[in-house]
Amino acid sequence: MTPTETKGGAAMKMRTVFCGLLLVAAAHTHAGEAHVGLDWLKIVAFAAHQTDYSGVFVYQHDNHFETSRITHVVEEDGEYEKLESLDGPRREIVRHHGQVWCLINHQMVQTDSRQVRSMFPALLPEQLIALGENYHAMQVGTERVAGYNTQVIMFKPRDNYRYVHKMWAHTDSGLLLKAAVMGDKNQMIEQYAFTQLQIGGNIDRSWINDAIRKHEQPAATPRSAKGDTPVNSGWVVGGIPGGFKKTLEIERTLRGRHVPVTQIVYSDGLSAISIFIEPDDEDENDSDGLISRGAVNLYHKAVGKHWITVVGEVPPHTVIQVLDSIRYNGKR
Amino acid sequence: MKTEISALMDGELFEDETEGLLDRVKRDTAAHKDWEVYHLIGDVLRQPEYIHCDLSAKVRECMRNEPTVLAPRGHAMKRKIRAIALSAAASVSAIGIVAWMSLQVGSEAMPQIAMQQPGARPASAQIQPKSNDYLMAHQEFSPSTDMSGGASYIRTAAYSSDKK
Structure with a gap:
């Protein structure tokens, strides 16, 4: 058997698994639309990690449009993924096992990252339950995207602390072919959509060696081996919107920081809010304020002797409310 | 009416239908507004360097009068002032978007247009x-x-x- 045939066989097997999942989804149709929406989410997350694909997509936010190519392949040692810009200056991000390399000044540089990302989606059953409590999930028909048939699923939040999410999932593989985030008045916040896509088959893998293995310097190993330490930081967030559950509380390193940074992550199943707390280094360049890019809002503020940053795929007023409610409760 | 205007702009109407519709658009101010908005949307989709629209001029003027949101960090007092300035800026841009939304023809597929002026780039550029x-x-x-x-x-x- 040639390697290509192996890939083909694997693809067939994957397809069988998806069909199984789809049947499960179909069986639940009578159990209510919400359930179906959540089942689709599981299928989408599974497909994103397990499918080989390569395609071109357009990302749109505010009045910006940008075109990028994304390639995702599953090798024996995990997933490899490359995102490259097709307009403007050359930009590239490569991911493998939770490690991230960025093209900075024409060189691939590894950014600090958590050790090894789990192979399977981090969507936990309790997160799916939380999701059902916070969003009204519904199937809104089928549409064609990039030449493929898709199932359209809509998640409408039950309050205004989060955005509306609309997803177009490939009916065969479950891959997300188009996704839109909208505000409470249905205004577009951001959208990304494939314009051309190859699913499975013979996908170029030559970049894996060029991009990663070549740049994997010995120095990178001890740093990533150090990893992140789970902590009980003693910080409490009184104003976290209902339905956001704490999924992580760690002490980690961030590029260019001399001291560890505390990161607390809350998730409602579709979006996450990260809180970063570090000692205020009185850097004159730091400024309080709000920054947005598409659906992501970031808010910085100095609180006492600390410099706090809140980031999330949630509306600006949510990140501001979260930051203003952070208090130190003392370690127990 | 809206579908007819859209069809007209796409060149999908017959000549006699076109004449009747254009007459109605001239007389009906709401239809005239739709006509303008549809052209604005078309312009935006074609991404010209400048978009000519009364609304954008008004929003631009409001933005120009706003204090800068991001500034180097100073004393606690200054911070407080900035926080107020920030919320004021946020509310003005919110009004801008809501005003635009009310003009929009009620479809999520249409892009939201953030009116920007080169002088005061939004925070995302910084x-x-x-x-x-x-x-x-x-x-x-x-x-x-x-x-x-x-x-x-x-x-x-x-x-x-x-x-x-």
């Missing part, structure tokens, strides 16, 4: 390398990365093309 580290660190743990894989990293500033 992402510092330091802020980018937080965006990257957040993305690792976001469910959006589980759904769309690396495509969600397009939101990080390392990938941003509007970086100066």
Whole structure:
């Protein structure tokens, strides 16, 4: 058997698994639309990690449009993924096992990252339950995207602390072919959509060696081996919107920081809010304020002797409310 | 009426239908407004360098009178003032968007138009390398990365093309 045939066989097997999942989804149709929406989410997350694909997509936010190519392949040692810009200056991000390399000044540089990302989606059953409590999930028909048939699923939040999410999932593989985030008045916040896509088959893998293995310097190993330490930081967030559950509380390193940074992550199943707390280094360049890019809002503020940053795929007023409610409760 | 105007703009109406419709558009101010909005949307989709629209001029003027949102960090007092300035700026831009939304013809497929002026770039253009580290660190743990894989990293500033 040639390697290509192996890939083909694997693809067939994957397809069988998806069909199984789809049947499960179909069986639940009578159990209510919400359930179906959540089942689709599981299928989408599974497909994103397990499918080989390569395609071109357009990302749109505010009045910006940008075109990028994304390639995702599953090798024996995990997933490899490359995102490259097709307009403007050359930009590239490569991911493998939770490690991230960025093209900075024409060189691939590894950014600090958590050790090894789990192979399977981090969507936990309790997160799916939380999701059902916070969003009204519904199937809104089928549409064609990039030449493929898709199932359209809509998640409408039950309050205004989060955005509306609309997803177009490939009916065969479950891959997300188009996704839109909208505000409470249905205004577009951001959208990304494939314009051309190859699913499975013979996908170029030559970049894996060029991009990663070549740049994997010995120095990178001890740093990533150090990893992140789970902590009980003693910080409490009184104003976290209902339905956001704490999924992580760690002490980690961030590029260019001399001291560890505390990161607390809350998730409602579709979006996450990260809180970063570090000692205020009185850097004159730091400024309080709000920054947005598409659906992501970031808010910085100095609180006492600390410099706090809140980031999330949630509306600006949510990140501001979260930051203003952070208090130190003392370690127990 | 709206569908007819849209069909007319796409050149899908017959000549006799066109004449009747144009007459109605001239007389009906609401239809005239629709006509203008549809052309504005078309312009925006074609991405010209400048969009000619009364609304954009008004929003631009409001923005010009606003204090800058981001400024170097100073004393606690200054910070408080900025916080107020920030919320004021936010409410003005919110009015801008709501005003535009009320003009919009009620479809989510139409792009939201953020009126911008070169003089006062929005905060998104001022992402510092330091802020980018937080965006990257957040993305690792976001469910959006589980759904769309690396495509969600397009939101990080390392990938941003509007970086100066």
